[in-house]
Amino acid sequence: DAGVTQSPTHLIKTRGQQVTLRCSPKSGHDTVSWYQQALGQGPQFIFQYYEEEERQRGNFPDRFSGHQYPNYSSELNVNALLLGDSALYLCASQQSSGGGENQPQHFGDGTRLSIL
Amino acid sequence: AQSVAQPEDQVNVAEGNPLTVKCTYSVSGNPYLFWYVQYPNRGLQFLLKYITGDNLVKGSYGFEAEFNKSQTSFHLKKPSALVSDSALYFCAVRDVAGNNRKLIWGLGTSLAVNP
Numbered sequence: 001d002a003g004v005t006q007s008p009t010h011l012i013k014t015r016g017q018q019v020t021l022r023c024s025p026k027s028g029h030d031t032v033s034w035y036q037q038a039l040g041q042g043p044q045f046i047f048q049y050y051e052e053e054e055r056q057r058g059n060f061p062d063r064f065s066g067h068q069y070p071n072y073s074s075e076l077n078v079n080a081l082l083l084g085d086s087a088l089y090l091c092a093s094q095q096s097s098g099g100g101e102n103q104p105q106h107f108g109d110g111t112r113l114s115i116l
Numbered sequence: 117a118q119s120v121a122q123p124e125d126q127v128n129v130a131e132g133n134p135l136t137v138k139c140t141y142s143v144s145g146n147p148y149l150f151w152y153v154q155y156p157n158r159g160l161q162f163l164l165k166y167i168t169g170d171n172l173v174k175g176s177y178g179f180e181a182e183f184n185k186s187q188t189s190f191h192l193k194k195p196s197a198l199v200s201d202s203a204l205y206f207c208a209v210r211d212v213a214g215n216n217r218k219l220i221w222g223l224g225t226s227l228a229v230n231p
Contacts, residue, residue, distance in 0.1 A: 002160070033193030033219075042206055042221035043160070056217045090159055102148060102167050105219070
């Protein structure tokens with residue numbers, strides 16, 4: 001049973017460019033959350049997707065957007081990249097339906113994004 | 117506002133000794149509390165959670181944590197540390213008030229277990 005998978009594992013971009021990161025949730029999970037983890041920091045919540053809609057959002061600008069597909073996979077898009085966007089981007093999945101919201105989130109190994 | 121504090125950036129213990137990694141929280145409603153571990157260049161792995169019930173919760177790899185409502189704490193413990201426990205540990209809280217689904221994370225504590 002595959003866990004959460006993220007692609008790519010590493011990415012280098014320059015300021016002003018746009019990037020798309022991808023996530024496939026663990027089998028049976030219907031909810032995907034995205035986090036930004038800067039070096040030496042804890043994860044910061046970007047947003048959560050459920051039933052193909054953004055259900056909750058953290059304090060991130062509109063440059064950060066996302067999408068969830070009918071198969072529950074998800075994308076994180078970041079436009080007009082800034083140097084400060086350099087971080088590890090983590091995807092986490094869980095099953096929200098059937099009372100699963102209190103279950104732990106399962107994390108992928110992340111995408112390391114470097115902005116030059 | 118919700119917040120999580122991990123007051124120690126780093127904890128050093130000798131192999132075989134007990135370990136404690138501290139976490140305190142602040143929420144307006146009832147807390148759901150979690151501990152995760154992160155190894156270098158990896159995502160976070162779930163260790164244990166407190167939702168309701170018994171204040172002492174047991175988790176993976178011999179870890180346990182005690183929920184203390186009066187002290188708003190949820191310290192992670194293990195009776196006998198292993199070198200392989202060396203990693204970064206994160207405490208997280210979800211405030212269930214207002215149908216909030218967001219996890220708030222601490223800054224992490226680096227645990228070093230010395231042989």
